[in-house]
Amino acid sequence: MKWEMVIGLETHVQLATRSKMFSGSPTAFGAPPNVQANAVDLALPGVLPVPNRQAVAQAIRFGLAVGAQINPRSWFERKNYFYPDLPKGYQISQYEEPVVKGGVVTFALEGVPHQVLLTRAHLEEDAGKSLHEDFHGRSGIDLNRAGTPLLEIVTEPVMRSAAEAVAYARTLHQLVTWIGICDGNMQEGSFRCDANVSVRPQGQVAFGTRCEIKNLNSFRFLEQAILHEFERQVELLESGGKVVQETRLYDPERDETRSMRSKEDAQDYRYFPDPDLPPLCIDEAWIEQERAALPELPAALAQRLQTRFGLSVYDAGLLTASREWANYFLTLMAEGTLDPKLCANWMTGELAATLKRTGREVQDSSVSAPQLAALLRRIQDGTLSGKMAREVFEIVWQEGGEVDALIAARGLSQVSDSGVLEKLIDELLAAHPAQVEEFRAGKDKVFGFFVGRAMKASEGRANPQQLNELLRRKLSGS
């Protein structure tokens, strides 16, 4: 039997606010335990939550970016359960009425356009952390993360392969970082996916029983976990077993999922509207204000790069991977004189490779956009060959400095003076009459020999294009 995979994703996006969802504590990562937890986060008797306006604004921006409905009146509910790192004994979340309803995330997978429908996106607060190591059999609680604002983005069960799920997650990641509502740091847990996976015989309409896989904090783990879970469920069904609805935890070290809790152990969270918080009302004016603050979205910009600058779909996609990356390209274009294709090639080639090698992001590049622009200008006007430009790039990366000054100081400019080149070629032909004869007899390969010698004689500075032309003319005896 052929089996079809059905996937829905729930993504917890940590919002890039300065303070927490319902308290004034800072949200920065990595502080010593419990220093970023105030009376509200500790749930002292008598404290009250106050919603973070910035977090709501970011949720609105997300909703607009995916073409969703911004709920004019949503509310917060309490999800009640006991756990030591949940100080209030309940999590404030949205259950009945989320702030964002619907929406679509669009991307191309192997050139084929895909659309993933969103069910909803809702605001909630994160829990703290239980630390079970280092306390000699006791547990520690760190409440720095308690109350951190999260936007939980839920898709419909519309994905049919692990590759599609990963492409969706990557696109979502690109989008939330692009619009500035998340720092996107997956190691620090700023972007975490849970995958709901079920299988069904190909052609069957009804869904199979699903399992939720948690703890997927990299795209690779997401893919592996889905593939693994698919195999597990298929094996189970083919051997006459049944899939039990449960929550499973992905263990990347063993590449397996294991059961956390089954539906039978599922707690009754006793959701009810939080009486400390009035309904969250969002009017048109607020929505318009956020719409105005929204940058041009990656898909729209990619389209513009194709039509305005004649870039390929592929290049436009690469250049809109992040807002910083796109801004770098747009800065080059702002020069007005540079060839878009040349710029795209340099960014996706030399620049991308060097960033990757040095582990940096484009915003921390040692070669700034204006510096690269100066360099590319010298390629365009023939001062530098591609090879020389890469040398200059490396020097600027290592030592900094102004491109034109460097070229002058190190004598790196290309020899394009035809008089100099002609003299050089004349000497060369005179020194190798046998090879000249061979070429004239039709042995075209000898041409390369002369190019090599000429380059060596010019210490690599001969303008290759000009050299080729002159050489061919002289060899042909004209």
Add this chain to the structure above:
Amino acid sequence: MNLDDTSLRMLCAGLRERTFSSEELTQAYLQRIEQYNTRLGCFITVDPERSLSQARAADIRLARGEGGPLLGIPVAHKDIFCTEGWLTTCGSRMLSNFVAPYDAHVIQRFKEAGSVILGKTNMDEFAMGSSNETSFYGPVHNPWQLTHVPGGSSGGSAAAVAARLAPLATATDTGGSIRQPAAFCGISGLKPTYGRVSRYGMIAFASSLDQGGLMAPSAADLAWSLGTLTGFDERDATSVARPEEDFGAQLEHSLEGLRIGLPRQYFGSGIAPGVAQAVEEALRVYESRGARLVEVDLPHSELSVPVYYVLAPAEASSNLSRYDGVRYGWRASQYGDLNEMIARSRAEGFGAEVKLRILTGAYVLSQGYYDAYYLQAQRVRRLIQQDFLQAFEQCDVLMGPTTPSTAFRFGDKGSDPVQMYLSDIFTIGVNLAGLPGMSIPVGFDGQGLPVGLQLIGPHFSEARLLAVAHGYQQATDWHARVPGRGEQA
């Protein structure tokens, strides 16, 4: 200085004119507390040194010529308000070791006004009770008759004010916890409009119903101090921003033409004769001063008790989840694992009434019951709110007995919680509708126990309510009567 026969206005004048210092005044009240508290049980915590040092600080401000209605005035605070550096127990073993690291908004406002913290008053555990019998710190005795309850949950504050152990006390009201003990103890109590007083730092019982307020002998005293309590607080999302009001300045207001609505449902059977008679006489006083009586209807009134006893426990069951023994409060000494630690700490830390309400609340919120109980109760709550709004189309203020009976004996209603809950029947609707309500003393029953008249107004009509109460107190002296405090007659 005669503490039995004074008012906040007089105390304030005495301080300003240096007739006595805040230190002397505070010392005088502390002596009374020392003398009577063992018998009455009004206070859980008294800290004379700290109080006197606050009084001395107030004296310095007074000497500098600073003013303000409460500068140097000693005030008792219900032990539900977090008070920095003070034990704040909420009447529970759960918080019997909890020294608050911060001030509630209410405490902060009183501190800024320069008032002196006289002590923290006894209360029903987590404000759950109508008799002050559920306190971990033992009962409070009604200063009119020590064999009787003072009412609850703000029983300590009410008894302290009645016995003149404090000229003013803070209190909270979730279903009548200010008005009912005020009625039982023969004092004036005000529960402001929901949202008027910040709940920040006020330990939550039922968040959508809880409201901080005041108790004092007279409406004039309440008007004198209400401005200190009210005002917008950005730390409470349910706090309402309103223009500042001078409640004292609006006190003198003629009763001529006042339309008093008498809800049919508040004058039915089941009202003790002594209560009915005193209330009737009070209404006659109003009539004689030019007020008109109109009969009005609150058709869903009888549903207020069941609605309240679904919603309040539901909210409480969640609000009290934070008491898990992990970060502060009572932690069981013996436990096997995490779950057992939480379960045992709660089993040991909470008393029976609190547990009953947590269980009730968890039940009505659980899957399969939520719609039938919680949602249904929310729907009826809206009907009750509408009843009041419609009634206020025909009248300016509603009046009726605060409670069906006067203070009852200890243990009288202990065996049947429903009997106890029914004693809140007239007060609960006000909380469900978020309205301001008052109770003022209007006489005594045959046993010599005080009777309270309840006044209910539209949202944010506190100034009007206080003026209406003050008008009555200009014509009568019930509010000036002082109980025997258990002294032999």
